[in-house]
Every structure is written in C-alpha cells, then in structure tokens.
Amino acid sequence: MSKRVLMQGNEAVVEGAIAAGMRFYAGYPITPSTEIAEQSSVRLPQVGGTFIQMEDEISSMAAVIGASVAGVKAMTATSGPGFSLKQENIGYACIAEVPCVIVDVQRSGPSTGLPTSPSQGDVMQARWGTHGDHPMIAVSPSSVSECFYKAIRCFNLSEKYRTPVILLMDEIVGHLREGVEIPSVLDVEIINRTVKSSEGHQPYEGDIHEIPGWHLNGGGRYNITGLSHDLSGFPTNSNEITDKLIRRLMGKIEHNADDIIEYEEKYLDDAETVVLCYGGTVRAAMSAVLEARKQGVKVGMFRPVTVWPFPERRLKEISPKVKRIIVAEHNYGQIVLEVERIVKNDCKIDFIGKVDGTVITPAEILKRIKEGK
Amino acid sequence: MAKMELRLAGSGGQGVILATIILAEAALSGGKNAVQSQSYGPEARGGMCKAEVIVSDEDIWFTKVVNPTFLLALTQESLDKYGKGLDKNCVIMADASLEIPDCIKDNKVIKVPILKTAREVVGKGFTANIVAVAAINEALKLVPFETLRDVVMARIPKGTEAINLKALEEGEKLAKTL
Amino acid sequence: MPAELINKYMREAHLPHIWCPGCGHGILMRDVAQAIEDLGLDQNKICLVSGIGCSSRAAGYMDFNTIHTTHGRAIAFATGIKLARPDMNVIVIAGDGDIAAIGGNHLIHAARRNIDMTVVVFNNDIYGMTGGQFSPTTPTGDFATTAPYGNIDRPFDIAALAEAAGASYTARGTAYHAPLTIKLIKEGIEHKGFSLIECASVCPTYYGRKNKKGGSVELMTWQKENCVMSDKAQHMSKEELEGKLVIGRLSEKDYPEYTEQYKKIIEKARK
Structure with missing residues (x-):
C-alpha cells in the first residue's frame, strides 16, 4: 500500500513525469513554476536522466525538442512570460511532430x-x-x-x-500542498x-490516423525541418503536399478526439x-456546488480536464437539458467564448x-448560483 | 473533528511557510486531510508573508482559508492586517511583543513570547517557526507531540536536530503554561 | 574524388542546392564532408543541426541525421541532442545572422558550458536569404539594403567572441583556403569540447553587388591576398594587420567538457 505524503503540485508534476519516462528537462527559472525545475x-x-538550466526560455524549448528527436522523453516548465517566449519552437514541435511536454503554471499577466x-x-495562448x-x-x-x-x-x-502537449496548470494547483498517494x-x-x-521507410508516411515513426533510434538517416515537408521529411513548396500535411496534423487530433478528450x-x-x-x-466550484446542494x-459541475481539444460534443449534449451554465475562470473571459460558440441559445450563459x-x-460562485435561480 | 482553518502570518524569512507545511504534514500523519498554500510578495526576506493550512476529516475542496479558526501573527504589520474581519470564534496567537489592535478585542487572544523564546531560551532566532509550530499544535491539540517531532525531524537540515528538538519542547511548554 | 564524396555524403535527390552561382557555401559544405570522410566517422553517428538562413539549407543536402531548426536556435537544439545522446558527433552549421544576432545568446552560453559540439559558421557578412540586409559581421561603412547610407554598426569577431565566452577551440578558414579549412574542421570535430570554426564565405549576389566588390572571383581573390596565418599574425603589429583576415587555429584550451561533468553529477546523485 502506498503511503500518503504531503506534496506540492509542482513537485508531483516532476514525479509523474519521471514515472512516465521523462529523462530530460531543460528550463529557465520563473515563478510560479520554478519548483518544477528545482525538483x-x-x-x-x-534516475540517470539529465537536467539542464538553459540561458533562456527559447533555448529551453529548443533543447527539449533536440532531446526528444534523439529519442529521450523531455519536458520543460514555465509561466506566462516564458510561455510566450517558447511559442515559436512549440510550433516547430507541432509541424515536425516531436513529442514533448510543456508545463505552463499560469500567473497574472499580461x-x-x-x-x-x-x-x-493563458488558456487561449495555450x-x-x-x-x-x-x-x-x-x-x-x-x-x-x-x-x-x-x-x-x-x-x-x-x-x-507525436505532438507537443501542454500541462496547463495554475498557481492555485502548482503551489498547493496536499496529501497524495504515489x-x-x-x-x-x-x-x-x-x-x-527500416531504411528507406518514409518517416511521415501514413494517413491522418497514423503517426509517422522516425529518428535517431531508428537507424535511418532522416531529415527533420520546420518547413512544410513531404512524407520523406524534406522541404517542399508544393501547395498540394502542404494542404495534406496541415490537414493531417489537425486531423490526427480531431479524428482521435474520443481517445484524447x-x-x-x-x-x-x-x-x-x-x-x-x-x-x-474546480476547487472553489465544488465547494460552492456542494453547499448549494445542501441548500x-x-x-452540478462540468469540468473539461482536456481544455484542448475542448469537450465540445459532451457540452452540446448537456446544454439543451439545463437552464443555465455558469462559466468561472480566472481571466477576463476566454473559455466562456468557446462555451458560447458551442452552446449558442441552448441555455443561458453566465460568467464569473x-x-x-x-x-x-x-461564496462568489454560490451567490451567482442562487441569484439566477 | 470540526474543520480547522489556520492562517500563519509574519515577515518573509521567518519560516511561516515551512511552519504550515509541517502542520499539514503532521495532520496528514495523524490520519486527517490537509491542504497547505501560501501567498507572498517578491521579497525573499522581509515583506509580508501569509501561509495557510486547512485540516479536516472530510474532503477539502476549496484550498484557501475563508474563515480562519486560528491566526498566528509574528509581526505587528501582519497582526494589524489579518486581524481585521475575523470571526469572533477565531483564536489568535500573537507574539508577546505585539500590541493587540482594537479589532480583535472580543476574540480569544493568546500572547506568547515566541520570538523571545527562540532567541533567548533556544538560543537561535531562526527557530521561531518551530517554537510556533509546537505552541500551535499544543494549543489546538492537533497531533501527539511525537508525531509532530517526527515530521519536524524529517524536514530540517541534518545537524540541526538538537536545537529544533529544544525549540519544539520550549514551544509546547509555552502553550501548556497558558 | 569529389564525385565519390558527393555520392557518399550528399542527398542527390535534393540537389541541386538553392545557393546562388558563385556562393561560397557549396565549397564550405564540401569541406565539412571532406573533414568527416578524412576522419572516417560513422554517418549514422553524426547529427547535423542547422538554423535558418542560406547556410542552414546544408542540413537538407547532407546525408546524416539532419535537423533544420528555427532561426538562431541550432545550438540550443544541438545541446538537447548532445545531452540525450553524448555518443553522437554533433555538428552545427550556421550563418552569421543566425549565430551572432538572433542566436548570439545560445552561442556564448554553449561556449561557456564547453559542451562537446562543433560549430561551423558560414559567414558571408550579410543576410542572404532575406535579400541583403546587414548582419552582425558586416563591416562598418559597408552597404546593405537596410544600411543604404552605410553601416554604422561595429562588426563582431565571431571566433574571438566564442573564445572569450569559453569555447575551448576556435579557428578561422575561408571558402578560398579549402585544404586549411578542411583541416580546421577536422581538428574541431576531434576536439573534445565546444569548438567553433568561423569560415569566411562569399556572397556575390548581395554583399558583392551592394558594395561594388565584384563577383565571386574578386571576393575570393580578396581572401587569397588578404589572409594571414595565425602563427605569422602573432608577430605582426596592429598596423600591419589592418585590413587583413587572420586564419588558421586561433585558440585551444583544456576546459572540462559539459557532458563529462554531467556524468559525474549522475554518479553523485545515484550514490
């Protein structure tokens, strides 16, 4: 039986990542994500892995992609300003299809x-x-x-x-300590x-349901580029091939939504x-919902665990059956835009x-729950 | 056990965050649920620092203290700030060097010479948070002393066991003599 | 011999290259291939990393494990690759804008760490791919599409910058001095630590034309007539070196190498 220990959210991320096989981390210190780098x-x-503190956020993201193409599971962590700086290379990981994990412990901006x-x-930035x-x-x-x-x-x-994935945290959870069973x-x-x-295999071969296999561990001397590329991984100016590439990239997530969401x-x-x-x-919302139920x-509560892709189909099933959806988020209104797009006139939408x-x-959520009743 | 919401406030560097971590760990070891969180400014030393622990037998959803059942204040600034708007049932432990503001005149206020004890009896000012932890544990009857001691010993740097044990014993003594 | 070299190390399906007639980059790319051939390295154990710009297209033409990354970040990608696979020979090919402007921070920090990789800079003193803007190595007073009244910036000496930042091997070759440049690249690859070989390329299309310095032949003739070997330069005065380009091995130091140091960290942490 595993023991229940007090652990901080940021520390638990590192333990989870190592359990998943992370053996490379590159990062740059930034509050409130720094404990992830320290840990x-x-x-x-x-565990025989490598940690490197890079000179900036951009190089951290670059080093993570480099380690991943060399066959090692890699992660970086940051917060708002650093997340902005990483974006160009996150796009590189998207088009070159390099697996990696980026943790963003959100803080107040801009x-x-x-x-x-x-x-x-940072929800929309994510x-x-x-x-x-x-x-x-x-x-x-x-x-x-x-x-x-x-x-x-x-x-x-x-x-x-074969895509970058963002662990979209916030300071509430990142700095929270509570009991956890590892x-x-x-x-x-x-x-x-x-x-x-196999040599001669096209590294980016396969329809939208398949993920191309490649790189250094495979033995084939492949090319990787951020340019639009064909199935062999070499640059192309072809509009037709580019169209296929972008549709396949979007499609591999869209067509597997049920598995991902x-x-x-x-x-x-x-x-x-x-x-x-x-x-x-969610922590405040559940407190409010439980108190309201008592009264x-x-x-009820609906919580996307994968914020992206957004659980659109499920929300569309729920919205005609309820009178009102209250969206609560720590921003000026980001996911509420997505909810409005999906729900349309199925029910009333409130926003905190x-x-x-x-x-x-x-108390703020409870008040709103009772106001509209 | 009723849900307890503890707020510890002081100046950055006094170790109030570590104090709340220890209290949360002790509660966890005692079979209870606990969450710990903190807020602080940009300063590593000085500046106001607030850290919180919620202890309950039930699931804890909201992670921040809403209605403190207990407040520890180690500086006048933190006592003046966090003393405001407290429920009348909130117990306040203030360092003996502080002046009690009017807003908490109706509350139960325990004045304890935490800073002085750390400095003069234990012999090191930096043990104030450990003195406080023991005093709070005793005052709130949170966990047995031995449980608290084990948690503290696991958290502190090697070589500081003796002085921290002394701090724990003195802290408990302070609360027992109230 | 050149045909053999091309068959072995170039991806013929992706040739001809996009470089202009008279560009020095083709010669420098061949120098890299020749150095690897001379050293007898396993093609599968070489990872060639490039950024963005004219020079960076070399990665797509050469038959190794190749990665064409983002502008300025080749060294940062290479750092991740090297740490993940210390057994790989990691070679970075980058241009002057790529490595000394947008990627300058990565250059100095990789040099400071002395991480084992070889950086070959194809320095043409101009941004070629975007059409002839001045770069951090464009000499003061020269012209470029963004320096229509003459460049007031002072140029970087990339090799000196790398040396000052902690690189343990630095050297300079040119497109003209092929045998020397091959030798220097070989030394750089064999050197354990961060090595940088700055290679003066030529850009007749933009740099030559904008500055009325002629075509490829004139630019290469300049290299032939104005380069001084480093050992000879040591005995020359500042005045004598005015307007000259010092080539050859520039510095070699014995600093601890980063991946070796990290191995010790792992040993320490596992105790």
Missing part, C-alpha cells in the same frame, strides 16, 4: 503582471500561441494527485500522437513512441444550473471572471 535537477540524475498571483489567462494552424492538446489538473497522473497522461498523449507500482499504462527502423461531471442528472470550470477553479439547489490576482471564492 527535476534533484530527481533526474538519480507581461510581468502579478508574478506570484494565480490566473488562467491553444493558439504559436503562429499558423496547428493541433494542440492541453490538460488542466485540479489537485496535487492529478498533477502526478496528468503529467503521465501528457507524456502518453504526446508520445502516441503508487509504489505504477497503476497506469505508459506509452512509448514506436520507431520504425477527458472531462469530469458532478451532479448533472437533475441539474438546472451547471458550473463549468477547469484547473484550480436544495439543483446544481477574475483578473485582480485573487482567487474566485466558493
């Missing part, structure tokens, strides 16, 4: 903002931060235990779909990339009002957004 510097050499205060202002059309997976944990397990899931998704024998599957080894529902069966939130905000209010660097409280 990685302690833990990685213990710019330097309130460095030690919580926020969820989706569209790098230029051009690209696929994106972002997973948002709401407890320390989830920091461990979702870090593993991020690596699994990344390896399976299993002595891992109770989840670990996915490793498949590497096709994860959400959590509470008390939806008879709910008239639904609180929709993600990440650290006889028919309220906080941008002052303080945490949304259960």
Whole structure:
C-alpha cells in the first residue's frame, strides 16, 4: 500500500513525469513554476536522466525538442512570460511532430503582471500561441494527485500522437500542498513512441490516423525541418503536399478526439444550473456546488480536464437539458467564448471572471448560483 | 473533528511557510486531510508573508482559508492586517511583543513570547517557526507531540536536530503554561 | 574524388542546392564532408543541426541525421541532442545572422558550458536569404539594403567572441583556403569540447553587388591576398594587420567538457 505524503503540485508534476519516462528537462527559472525545475535537477540524475538550466526560455524549448528527436522523453516548465517566449519552437514541435511536454503554471499577466498571483489567462495562448494552424492538446489538473497522473497522461498523449502537449496548470494547483498517494507500482499504462527502423521507410508516411515513426533510434538517416515537408521529411513548396500535411496534423487530433478528450461531471442528472470550470477553479466550484446542494439547489459541475481539444460534443449534449451554465475562470473571459460558440441559445450563459490576482471564492460562485435561480 | 482553518502570518524569512507545511504534514500523519498554500510578495526576506493550512476529516475542496479558526501573527504589520474581519470564534496567537489592535478585542487572544523564546531560551532566532509550530499544535491539540517531532525531524537540515528538538519542547511548554 | 564524396555524403535527390552561382557555401559544405570522410566517422553517428538562413539549407543536402531548426536556435537544439545522446558527433552549421544576432545568446552560453559540439559558421557578412540586409559581421561603412547610407554598426569577431565566452577551440578558414579549412574542421570535430570554426564565405549576389566588390572571383581573390596565418599574425603589429583576415587555429584550451561533468553529477546523485 502506498503511503500518503504531503506534496506540492509542482513537485508531483516532476514525479509523474519521471514515472512516465521523462529523462530530460531543460528550463529557465520563473515563478510560479520554478519548483518544477528545482525538483527535476534533484530527481533526474538519480534516475540517470539529465537536467539542464538553459540561458533562456527559447533555448529551453529548443533543447527539449533536440532531446526528444534523439529519442529521450523531455519536458520543460514555465509561466506566462516564458510561455510566450517558447511559442515559436512549440510550433516547430507541432509541424515536425516531436513529442514533448510543456508545463505552463499560469500567473497574472499580461507581461510581468502579478508574478506570484494565480490566473488562467493563458488558456487561449495555450491553444493558439504559436503562429499558423496547428493541433494542440492541453490538460488542466485540479489537485496535487492529478498533477502526478496528468503529467503521465501528457507524456502518453504526446508520445502516441507525436505532438507537443501542454500541462496547463495554475498557481492555485502548482503551489498547493496536499496529501497524495504515489503508487509504489505504477497503476497506469505508459506509452512509448514506436520507431520504425527500416531504411528507406518514409518517416511521415501514413494517413491522418497514423503517426509517422522516425529518428535517431531508428537507424535511418532522416531529415527533420520546420518547413512544410513531404512524407520523406524534406522541404517542399508544393501547395498540394502542404494542404495534406496541415490537414493531417489537425486531423490526427480531431479524428482521435474520443481517445484524447477527458472531462469530469458532478451532479448533472437533475441539474438546472451547471458550473463549468477547469484547473484550480474546480476547487472553489465544488465547494460552492456542494453547499448549494445542501441548500436544495439543483446544481452540478462540468469540468473539461482536456481544455484542448475542448469537450465540445459532451457540452452540446448537456446544454439543451439545463437552464443555465455558469462559466468561472480566472481571466477576463476566454473559455466562456468557446462555451458560447458551442452552446449558442441552448441555455443561458453566465460568467464569473477574475483578473485582480485573487482567487474566485466558493461564496462568489454560490451567490451567482442562487441569484439566477 | 470540526474543520480547522489556520492562517500563519509574519515577515518573509521567518519560516511561516515551512511552519504550515509541517502542520499539514503532521495532520496528514495523524490520519486527517490537509491542504497547505501560501501567498507572498517578491521579497525573499522581509515583506509580508501569509501561509495557510486547512485540516479536516472530510474532503477539502476549496484550498484557501475563508474563515480562519486560528491566526498566528509574528509581526505587528501582519497582526494589524489579518486581524481585521475575523470571526469572533477565531483564536489568535500573537507574539508577546505585539500590541493587540482594537479589532480583535472580543476574540480569544493568546500572547506568547515566541520570538523571545527562540532567541533567548533556544538560543537561535531562526527557530521561531518551530517554537510556533509546537505552541500551535499544543494549543489546538492537533497531533501527539511525537508525531509532530517526527515530521519536524524529517524536514530540517541534518545537524540541526538538537536545537529544533529544544525549540519544539520550549514551544509546547509555552502553550501548556497558558 | 569529389564525385565519390558527393555520392557518399550528399542527398542527390535534393540537389541541386538553392545557393546562388558563385556562393561560397557549396565549397564550405564540401569541406565539412571532406573533414568527416578524412576522419572516417560513422554517418549514422553524426547529427547535423542547422538554423535558418542560406547556410542552414546544408542540413537538407547532407546525408546524416539532419535537423533544420528555427532561426538562431541550432545550438540550443544541438545541446538537447548532445545531452540525450553524448555518443553522437554533433555538428552545427550556421550563418552569421543566425549565430551572432538572433542566436548570439545560445552561442556564448554553449561556449561557456564547453559542451562537446562543433560549430561551423558560414559567414558571408550579410543576410542572404532575406535579400541583403546587414548582419552582425558586416563591416562598418559597408552597404546593405537596410544600411543604404552605410553601416554604422561595429562588426563582431565571431571566433574571438566564442573564445572569450569559453569555447575551448576556435579557428578561422575561408571558402578560398579549402585544404586549411578542411583541416580546421577536422581538428574541431576531434576536439573534445565546444569548438567553433568561423569560415569566411562569399556572397556575390548581395554583399558583392551592394558594395561594388565584384563577383565571386574578386571576393575570393580578396581572401587569397588578404589572409594571414595565425602563427605569422602573432608577430605582426596592429598596423600591419589592418585590413587583413587572420586564419588558421586561433585558440585551444583544456576546459572540462559539459557532458563529462554531467556524468559525474549522475554518479553523485545515484550514490
């Protein structure tokens, strides 16, 4: 039986990542993600892995991609300003299909903002931060235990779909300490990339459901580029090949949405009002929902665990059955835009957004739940 | 056990964050649920620092303290700030050197010479947080002394066991003599 | 012999290259291939990393494990590759803008760490791919599309910059001095630590034309007539070296190498 220990969210991310097979970390110190770098510097050499503190955020992302193409599972962690700096190379990982995990512990912005205060202002940046059309997976944990397990899931998704995956944290969860059971024998599957080894095999071969296999471990001397490329991995100016490439990149996530998307529902069966939130905000929402239920209010909670891709189909099933959805997030209104796009006129949409660097409280959510009743 | 919401406040570098980590770990060792969080400014030393622990037998959802059932203040600034708006049932432990502001006149206020004890009895000012942890544990009857001692010994740097044990014993003594 | 070299080390399907007639980059790319051939290295154990720019297209033409990365970041990608696979020979090919402007930070920090990799700079003193803007190595007073009144920036000496930042091997070759440049690249690859070989290329299309310095023949003739070997330069005065380019091995030091140092960290952490 595994022992329950007090652990910080940021520390649990490192333990989860190592359990998933992370053996390389490159990063640059930034509040409130720094503990992830510190813990990685302690833990990685213990398991024969490598930690490097790079000269900046850009090189951290570059080194992570470099380590991954060389066959080693790699991760970096950052926060708002650093996340902005990493974006160009995240796009590179998207088009070159390099598995890697990027942790963003969100803090108040824009710019330097309130460095030690919580926020969820990077949700849209997580989706569209790098230029051009690209696929994106972002997973948002709401407890320390989830920091461990979702870090593993991020690596699994990344390896399976050959794409960068963002562990979209917030300061609430990143700096939170609570009891967590780290299993002595891992109770989840670990996915490793498949590497096709035959010489002459086209590294980017396969339809949109398949993931190209490649690189240094495989024996074939492949080329990798951020330019639009053909199945062999070499640059092309062909509009037709480029069209196929972009559609395949988007398609590998879209066509596998059922495998990728994860959400959590509470008390939806008879709910008239639904609180929709993600990440650290879930903690306040659940407190409010439980209190409202005690008072006889028919309220439930819907929580995208994968913020991207957004659980669109499930939300579209829920929205016609309820009277109101309250979106609560620590920003000026980002996921609420996605909810409005999906829900349209199925039900009323309310919004609680906080941008002052303080945490949304259960009382604020409870008040809104009862106001609209 | 009723849910306890503890807020510890002081100046950066006094170790209030570590104090809350120790209290949360002790509660966890005692079979309870606990969450710990903190807020702080940009300063590594000085500046106001606030850290919180919630202890409960049930699941803890919201991670921040809403209505403190207990406040520890080690500086006048933190006592003046966090003393405001407290529920009348909140117990306040203030360092003996502080002046009690009007806003908490109706609360139970325990004045304890934490800083002085650390400095003069234990002999090292930096042990104030450990003195405080033991005093809080005793005052709130959180966990047995031995449980707290084991948690502290696992958290502190090697070579400081003796002085920290002394700090724990003195802290408990302070609370027992109240 | 050149045909054999091309068959073995170039990806013929991806030739001809995109470089202009008279560009020095083709010669320098061949120098890299010849150095590898001379050393008898396993093609599968070489990882060639490039950034963005004219020079960076070399990665696609050469038959190794190749990665064409983002602008300025080749050394940072290479750092990840080397740490993940210390057994690989990691070679970076980069241009002057790529490595001394947008990627300058990575250059100095990789040099400071003395991580084992060989950086071959194809320095043509201009941004060629974007059409002739001045680079951090364009001499003061020269012209470029973004220096229409003459360049007021002072140029970097990339080799000296790398040496000052901690690189343990630095050298300079040119497109004209092929045998020397091959020798220097070989020394750089064999050297354990961060080595940098700055290679003066020629850009007749933009640099030559903008500065009325003629075509490839004139630019190469300049290299032939104005280069001084480093051992000879040591005995020359500042005045005598005015307007000259010092070539050959410039520095060699014995600093601890980064991946070797990290191996010790792993041993320490596992105790």
